[in-house]
Amino acid sequence: MTSGPEFPDDFRAELVNLFLWRRDVRRFKPTPLPEGALERLLDVASIAPSVGLSQPWRFVMVESAQCRAAVRACFERCNAEALASFGGERAALYARLKLAGLNEAPCQFAVFADRATEQGHGLGRLTMSATIEYSAVMAIHTFWLAARAEGIGMGWVSILDPAEIATILDAPPEWTLIGYFCVGYPSENHSVPELEREGWEVRRAPMVIRR
Template sequence: MTSGPDFSDDFRTGLETLLRWRRDVRRFKPTPLAEGTLERLLELASIAPSVGLSQPWRFVVVESPERRNAVKRCFERCNAEALAYFSGERAALYARLKLAGLAEAPCQFAVFADRTTGQGHGLGRLTMPATIDYSAVMAVHTLWLAARAEGIGVGWVSILDPAEMTEILDTPPEWTLIGYFCVGYPSEEHDVPTLQREGWEQRRPPVMIRR
């Protein structure tokens, strides 16, 4: 049996700092990532936990200007529809928010969950099939923390039409879109989430119920 690592107090303090400084980045520098950086981050993402060791995440790196422009148009249309949902001061605040870094981020990729994967042989998901999607989200979070540790920012773009994204990226219809991600070096740093700074919402303590 292999002994586990002995994580020091300094390591635990650093980990808490990493968790607190992880941000959803919308403003990026144009500086490209060093060659091989994205591939390395995706490898780290792939050691995330997954139900039944299914590893259902599918990464689609988007480099084509035509596809990127199509994604941007999809976002702009969906964002306009979302704006119409709000009214009054909330609508004015929504209109001021910068909700994507699609024009600036040097690296962009989509994450899909393959619900039809045979890997894992269905273990742990017969009664809760959504655990396939949850597993893909765990990979995203793993990548996000690894990127932040290197000073790289990640922004999650969720204001998109999944069916249209499947068409734009030419992915199998059985893959479920988890999100579209912008990656690059942040042009500014904040220890408070943007939505909290802008007055959209405040971070709250955990909801904990004892039974």
């Protein structure tokens, strides 16, 4: 058995700094990613843990103008519905928020979880089947941190109709949409999340319950 690596104090401090500077980016430069950068980040994402080593994540690159326009139309309709659900000052604040980078981000992709995958042989999923989706989220987060370490930003667009996005992208019925993402170089950087800067919400200490 070999001993594991030892990470020094300065590395751990930089790791926390990486976590602090991971932002949900909405404002992108049109600059394309360097050749091979996306493939490298996808390789890193595939190191993420997954239930039964199932690796159920499926990355669908959205490159055609037709698909991107359809996704943007879906967002605009869902965003209008969300705005109508708020009232008063909260509605005015919502209207000011920039909630997607669909017009600017040079790279866009959707991540699905393949619930029918035979990889992993079902290990760990009998009593908690949602671990397939959780595993895909782990890959997303791994990608997100690796991208930020290279100065590349990522934004999660959640104001979408999952069924419509699956249809637009011609996803198999056994795939579950986990998220739609915009990736590129940020046009600005902030250590504080936009929702906190705009007064929508504040970050709180973790809730811990002891039994």
